[in-house]
Amino acid sequence: MAPARKRKLRAIVLLTVALLLAGALVYTSFSGATEAATPFQLVSSADPGRSYQLTGKVVEGSVEREGDRLRFAVRDRAGRTSIPVVYEGVVPDPFREGREVIVDGPVVGGTLVAERDSLVTKCPSKFTEKKKGEQSS
Amino acid sequence: MAAVGSACLFVGLLCALYAVGASLYGARTGRRGFVDSSRRAVYALAALMVGAFVVLEAAYLRSDLSFEIVVGSSSTDTPTFYKLTGMWSTQEGSLMLWALVLSIFSAAVLRATRHSLRELVPYATAVLGAIALFFLALSTFVESPFATLAAPAAAGNGLNPLLRNPAMMIHPPMLYAGYVAFSIPFAFAVGALVTRRTGADWIRATRRFALIAWSFLGLGILLGALWSYSELGWGGYWAWDPVENASLMPWLTGTAFLHSVMVQEKRGMLRVWNVSLIVATFVLSLLGTFLVRSGVLSSIHAFGASTLGVPFLAFIGGVLLGSVVLVLTRLPDLRSEARLDSLASREAAFLLNNLVLVGLCFVVFWGTFFPLISEAVTGTESSVGPPWFNRYVTPLALALVALSGIGPLIAWRRATPANLRRAFLVPLAVAAATGVGLVALTPAEDSVPSLVMFALVAFVLAVVAQELWRGAGARRTMTGEPRPLALARLVGRNRRRYGGYIVHAGISLLLLGVAASSAFVDQSDARLAPGQTARVGDYDVTYREPTARFLDDRSGTGAPVTFGAVLDVRRREGGEAFTLRPSRNYYEAAATGPMGVFGRFFSGESTTEVDMRRGLGRDVWMAVQPDLRALIGPIKEANRRFSDVPGEAQALILAAIVERYRRAAPPATFRTLVSPMIAWIWLGGAVVLLGSLVALWPTPGARARRVTSLYAARLGRELSRA
């Protein structure tokens, strides 16, 4: 095969492989992603059995520890709707009442049953933020 | 003093402005004086930024509470180390740090190139000046570190307790040095495109800066991972968090760039690719700087839009657009000088390596920005987690390691089958033997990706060893030196090549640690009362007794209260036995809340203090979450009876409450992790840095004068001075 043709063939093969891989990537990302939701959305229209990523603020006075389990409520950033959460796993260092958190899990009987270790807390400082107690600058 | 600092920033801004104007004027009119003048403006800028930095650090050191920035991130009783490093925990401070590092690197590169690339350098100067102008404008007009309070504050806030860790304070300057240093090759690439001097000159002039950028960025990323592992309560080192990913992306494209420029230097190929890659790397560096402090990924890391969001996005957009236009209009000048002769060539290996690295960057990019993408495409915001990232990163990482072993074995242009046989025989045999041995003797086959990784790591290490061995042998044939000397001279004269090989070895070791520790970790979360034991992997962990300390912070961060535990750890098959003392620091809350005067000390920030036993074979890592419910009673009682008591007496009461924890000895929750070979991640990283240093080290320049003679003979003489 002439060199030019060979090169063209190589380029086409490479491009096809790349596109196929990219396609697989894109497909699995859309099908496997977790939908973000606020407490209001979860309380009003959660799909039972489907996992959501809840974002909101920890309601003051709602934090209770029962042995290994942590119970707290999460409310909308600016609203009043709140949803109770039961969580097991690592509690990030910055976790406190009034702070913004993100936690993943399905809603079962009106309560979010969180996936283990999925709790993320944001720090109130305008600049640094934390995930599972992690820091960045 | 703040006025002096502000003045430095402002005059620095003028210098940057002048540098842009004078360099462009000098370039257009051919008047060298203006180009030299613009270079001096950059030197002056560097000096001014150093001055501003010194003023700011001095303010921190003496706890000058009239500086708003000092009040926000430091206090009179903050330990000195954290006083000095508190600057970059703030937005204003980090902007100034960016400008400082940029001005220093710019001054360095302009000094190094003052006699070369005469047409190109003025444009590079203008680009660097423009970047500096952006950051200085933000620093001077939007977020000034020299803002003062009308009256000095009574007390500072102190450094956020979660940041009080050495690794966390060195991590930002390392990352910034990395991001900033990539602007040097970027500026020269723009200069090359503008002046149509698209050969390899701009690459050679900025090669060291690209490598420095890559090294600093890598070090910063590694420090972040190390911090996560040693300081946080989850025991992992990488979570595919958007902020982590933001620093990884430019590092990936930077790695690709370091390799593909070699192809351009050798064969004049991949010119469009290289300029595009450095543009992408620089844009990703800006994006990395910006992502951390903005509301772009709103679902996870926003605090409401920061004031810097729009200017940064505009700047990034402008840089990207301008660069794309420039590359497109210069496409004719970027045509390759040569073609790919054969797939069995180093060019092909480097090309594949680039594709894998860019592929990795794409995966990380897609996953990181998926919340925005999904929102745009489907209307609902969703995100992907670590399992998705790991699924795609793992095979790509395996391909990368394989290529890092294959590349050194193949020559440029073309390798014949005989060459290939000779080169690959031993390393492949070592890899196969390793694979077989692992399957026979260890449970490695439980994780196929890890097994493949182990075999590939063995392959790469064998390649590096073979290269060193054969290289020394070749040198011996040429010069007759004894083998050890030949080896030393070999590496010394070919620093770039062998430094690179050492980096490959380091990356392999690093990924070895990653594979082993991810696939074979044993984890246990257990609630233990004193005397109880938990089983983790090969170990038995017994909670011996609780610890409680008041005003005795062993970790040096100034925490008033520390609760912890002492645990005896024993390896079940006999042998190892040691003690671990994980604990938790508690800092007082700023305001008296529902827990009252004394409860304040237990309801503020608290940080995990991990304890671990490190080893080459494995780490045993522990964190404790004490249960403070036993203290609620004593706290309430103390509030009731002693809330009006003066300071020193309060301290005694607190000490008594703290002691109660130790006496009551309630159960606590312990997380234990036995991670095999995780130390190799840090060791591998150290080897990578060593390799970079070797590659960066300047080679002694040509010394002796030439003697006029026949050209060929002269050439022979020059070559023999090897």
Add this chain to the structure above:
Amino acid sequence: MEYVIAVLILVALVGLFVTGPLRRGEREVEAARADRCAELEAAKEVKLREIRDAELDFRMGKVSEADHRATDRELRAQAIEILEQLDAVEGRRPAEH
């Protein structure tokens, strides 16, 4: 007030330093020749390194003898070209054969 004074002082100092080359007047031709010399010297070093690298690769068995000879010839020709250019810039006459 302190700010304005500081700015004025700094502008004066920096201005003096930065406008130095402008006030000095141009030694254009001389500077250009020195720069070209430096550039060619750098190019020579790069070419020498390439020749040595190619030889090392050959001695380590990565390239066939025929391929190496061709590459070596090419690189040496390029190196000689650079040496010629260097001599031209430095004003030296090419050596007698």
